[in-house]
Amino acid sequence: MAVGCAGCKDGKAFEVPFSMAFQPIVDLDRRRVFAQEALVRGSGGEGAGSVLSRVNDENRYAFDQQCRVKAIELAAKLSPGATDELLSINFMPNAVYEPRACIRLTLATAERLGFPLDRIVFEFTENERVDTSHLLRILETYRTIGFKTAIDDFGAGHSGLNLLARFQPDIVKLDMELIRDIDTQPAKRIVVKHTLAMLADFGITPICEGIETEGELQVLRDLGVTLVQGYLLARPSFEQFTQPVLLAA
Template identity: 65%
Template sequence: MGQGCQGCRDGEGFDLPFSMAFQPIVDLTTQTVFAHEALVRGPEGQGAGTILSRVADDNRYAFDQQCRVKALDLAGRLDLAGQGAKLSINFMPNAVYEPRACIRLTLATAMRTGFPLDAIIFEFTENERVDATHLLNILRTYRAMGFRTAIDDFGAGYAGLNLLAQFQPDIVKLDMDLIRGIDHDPVRRRIVRGLLEMLGDLDIQTVCEGVETADELATLAEMGVRYMQGYAIAAPAFERLASPAGFADAARAVA
């Protein structure tokens, strides 16, 4: 544990250079960007797989720390918070030993860049198997410190409804497999409607991610979905903030 905690303190131990792309999450109600998600890329914009394939147990802690720092540094340079948007950072629960100890570098970076804590969203994917007690401790600690929390890929992983029964995050991002082809799939529409109603009752914001076509976008808009992310709106932009292009389509769909 000592080695892992040392990695949390200084972020050393992952020597492969990498950078970030940013993909917007849009708010269709206000026609604004709600947040930008930081996505790992190679130093010249190569796909995430070129970096993630090098992450292993002995460097996971350092990689997770470096991702936070890189995302905050770039977001600060791009004045993301000054534009009224939030920053969504993916984190690895299995790379966190003790939440308050492992958050120190993040806090120091946020202070150095002037990034407000309440504009930072920490999201984790359900696809990583993790001890539920450990995960809940992380999420509750982050919330107490002023961060927002999000479950990514909801409906595709290990946590699901059992986690929601114990902790209600600020945001749930529905898995893209539920969104794919929803414009011509009544079963998917029924499932998504049910999830929207349930999450709304729990006062959780729902993001539909992986929206790739204008028809998917229009169908979701007609269903009352407020927050969306995907190529139909904007592709990830390497080391810059993308300008959403899907607002007009959504506006026409709900007109």
């Protein structure tokens, strides 16, 4: 553990240059941007794979640290004025040895730039296999500090309902495969309908991602969904915030 913490404390061990694109999450009812999700890109805007393919067990800790710093620095530059838009940052639970030790650089960056902690959402994907007890320690620590937490790709990963029964994050993002063609596949509509009801019982905010067609969007609107993300509304924009196409309800 000592070696890992030494390697990730300043984020300098990952030497591949990279930057971020941002994709908005849209509040349809309020017709505004709810959050901007930071997505890793190559330094010239190349796809995420050009960077993620260089991440390994030796440098994932530093990479995770650099992602947090880069996302906050860019977001602070792109939205220098007062705003309540959230910044969603993906993190790797397996890159966190001890939650409070590994969050120091993030806290220092936010303080240096005057970026409010309650505007930061840390989201993790269910697709990464991780020790549930370790993950819970991270999420509980982040909540105590003042960050918001989110599960990404819900319904496609390893932990699913078992994790949700033990910890209720602020946000759950439904996996895009549940959304794809929901307007022509009644079974998906049933799954999403009951998932939304469960999240409502927990007091968790749902986000439906991966929306590509007006038909998909209309079904979600009929189901009461207000927060959405996808190419229909806006594609990721390299090193900039873009205003989404706000479709009529």
